[in-house]
Amino acid sequence: MVYIEIAIVVVLTMINGALAMSELAIVSSRPSRLRTMIAREVYGSRRALALSSDPGRFLSTVQIGITLVGILSGAFSGATLGLRLTGVLQSFGLPNVIADSLGVGLVVLVITYLSLILGELVPKQVALRDPERVACRVAPAMTVLSKIAGPLVTLLDVSGRAVLKLIGQGERSESRVSDEEIQSLMAEAETAGVIEAGERKLISGVMRLADRSVRGAMTPRHEVEWFDVNADAAAVRALLDNTGHSILPAGESIDDIHGVVRIRDMLRAALAGEDLSVRRFVKSAPVIIDTMDSLDVLPVLRDAAIPLALVHDEYGHFEGIVTPANLMEVIIGAGEAPHEEPAAVRLGPERWSLAGSLAADEMAELLGISLPRDRGYQTAAGFLLAQFQAIPEIGDTVAAHGWRFEVADRDGRRIDRIIASRLPAARRRQKV
Numbered sequence: 001m002v003y004i005e006i007a008i009v010v011v012l013t014m015i016n017g018a019l020a021m022s023e024l025a026i027v028s029s030r031p032s033r034l035r036t037m038i039a040r041e042v043y044g045s046r047r048a049l050a051l052s053s054d055p056g057r058f059l060s061t062v063q064i065g066i067t068l069v070g071i072l073s074g075a076f077s078g079a080t081l082g083l084r085l086t087g088v089l090q091s092f093g094l095p096n097v098i099a100d101s102l103g104v105g106l107v108v109l110v111i112t113y114l115s116l117i118l119g120e121l122v123p124k125q126v127a128l129r130d131p132e133r134v135a136c137r138v139a140p141a142m143t144v145l146s147k148i149a150g151p152l153v154t155l156l157d158v159s160g161r162a163v164l165k166l167i168g169q170g171e172r173s174e175s176r177v178s179d180e181e182i183q184s185l186m187a188e189a190e191t192a193g194v195i196e197a198g199e200r201k202l203i204s205g206v207m208r209l210a211d212r213s214v215r216g217a218m219t220p221r222h223e224v225e226w227f228d229v230n231a232d233a234a235a236v237r238a239l240l241d242n243t244g245h246s247i248l249p250a251g252e253s254i255d256d257i258h259g260v261v262r263i264r265d266m267l268r269a270a271l272a273g274e275d276l277s278v279r280r281f282v283k284s285a286p287v288i289i290d291t292m293d294s295l296d297v298l299p300v301l302r303d304a305a306i307p308l309a310l311v312h313d314e315y316g317h318f319e320g321i322v323t324p325a326n327l328m329e330v331i332i333g334a335g336e337a338p339h340e341e342p343a344a345v346r347l348g349p350e351r352w353s354l355a356g357s358l359a360a361d362e363m364a365e366l367l368g369i370s371l372p373r374d375r376g377y378q379t380a381a382g383f384l385l386a387q388f389q390a391i392p393e394i395g396d397t398v399a400a401h402g403w404r405f406e407v408a409d410r411d412g413r414r415i416d417r418i419i420a421s422r423l424p425a426a427r428r429r430q431k432v
Helices: 002-028 031-039 047-053 053-090 095-129 133-150 150-166 177-190 197-211 233-242 261-272 294-303 324-334 362-365 380-388 424-431
Strands: 247-253 256-262 287-289 309-310 317-323 344-348 351-355 398-399 403-411 413-420
Touching: 002 047, 002 053, 002 095, 002 133, 047 053, 047 233, 053 133, 053 150, 095 133, 133 150, 133 362, 177 247, 177 294, 197 294, 197 324, 197 362, 233 261, 256 362, 287 424, 294 317, 294 324, 309 362, 317 324, 344 362, 351 362, 362 380, 362 413, 380 398, 380 413
Parallel strands: 287 309
Antiparallel strands: 247 256, 309 317, 344 351, 351 413, 398 403, 403 413
């Protein structure tokens, strides 16, 4: 008889473990992975997705089962096994009061230990290791249990929703995945060897490109080489000799660009001794607005006869050009010319020298700060202008986001170099 009672307690503990495992598996499962498993026709995946989409009813079902198991387990531990152990202790000559307390106490202690190990910790660890697979396996049984306890489940679910409304949590928040969570997931995948370090950098680069407008990826107008359509042959030959580009804009002026010119077409004409009038070689190019998302530019450049787009602002003013090379620089990073100072130079553990042209999102990633997504600037210099609300002088400083930014150099009115130093208070918070 005692073996049957012990077996009942063990079975109840295992049932509690199965319920705990089911609860964590369903809650931790990602809907996207469950949909993928549905497409692969994995048994139980549809029911698992249905349960995860209605957590109120599912959690009510689990809680009913765990509560019933706890009541039955407590009854058996105290009323049966505890009394039997008490009788054994009394047979060894222990006083009734001590034997009764010690017998029930030891049985409760042992069953509590088994419940923690077999009924909670181990099942939950199993669920966390592969939540979707476990969810698919337990979903059919949990669906049946939910139907059996339907009236009580509905009562608990409605009651829970009512309490949530009373505390201002009536509306379910949408499940959103932030960029930080994706970056954290990629870091975990890299550590586990699922992806290579290079793959992580490429994925991060594509995410960075998706967050940038064309204005943050283009070559700005003051750096654009261009052909004057009215230039004489000598000026045209001089530009052909010095340019390192294969395509250049052309127009009456930098504010009146007509189109683009292929350098190879002009070189072919020059070798043949033909007329080098720039107007002969001008071809149309797509015109895009500077607020357009960089990812949206990819199909424009892909479908264009010449892969170069002219960037204009909302008033129709020429702002710069964008090419596939510009977009690739955002993804993989720009190479540093031997004679140029790097865009970011570490001067100390908490001190950086930054180029004013450094992209604002790259600066934020480097310094570990968060910038608003709807910011009106694209570079580190633009970030400083937004902080100063004026054109600063060399040596001017401003504190923002736990850093002190100092204007180290200017090129005319353009901020050329910035010194960023972490503030002492921010440094202490980081250590804590």
